[in-house]
Structures are given as C-alpha cells and as structure tokens.
Amino acid sequence: MPNAFVAGRSKRHASVVLTTGLIDLLEDEEMEAVLAYELTHINIKNSSIGIVTFSWILAGMLIALVYFAFRDAIFTGFGQKDNPHHSH
Numbered sequence: 001m002p003n004a005f006v007a008g009r010s011k012r013h014a015s016v017v018l019t020t021g022l023i024d025l026l027e028d029e030e031m032e033a034v035l036a037y038e039l040t041h042i043n044i045k046n047s048s049i050g051i052v053t054f055s056w057i058l059a060g061m062l063i064a065l066v067y068f069a070f071r072d073a074i075f076t077g078f079g080q081k082d083n084p085h086h087s088h
Helices: 020-025 028-043 048-075
Strands: 004-007 015-018
Touching (some): 004 028, 015 020, 015 028
C-alpha cells in the first residue's frame, strides 16, 4: 500500500517514512513533492509530531484507566454489598 508519513518524538528525531509501494509508483517529480510535503510537517514551528505523540499517550492512559476501572467494578460487584437483599 503506497504511503508516506513522518514519525519521531521531536523535530530532531523525526524521520520521513516512504513505503516501497509509493516509491515504485511515483515519478521523480512526484516523489519530490511528497517529500517536500512531509518535510513541512517537521519544519512547522509548532510541529504536530509532539501533539500527536502526546495525544496517543493520553488516549492510551485513558483507555487503560477505563479498562481497570471497569475490571475493578466487575470484581467488586459494582459497589453492591455481598447480599443486597439482606438488610442490617
């Protein structure tokens, strides 16, 4: 599948990734345009690399929190007493 994207945690550690499908598909001028476009993502002053990385980390943390909260709720009976029909 032809694709190109930028990966990395900062401008200094960024890499442009091109699949072999894209390399085989494009002419030289088209490849230059794709590379120029991807390089703009790295050169933008407020680079989206850090924002995207932070977003994925935050999303992963939220998913883990919901998973463990749900799992805890299942094993603790969703806050119910052991015998909800028994009154004290």
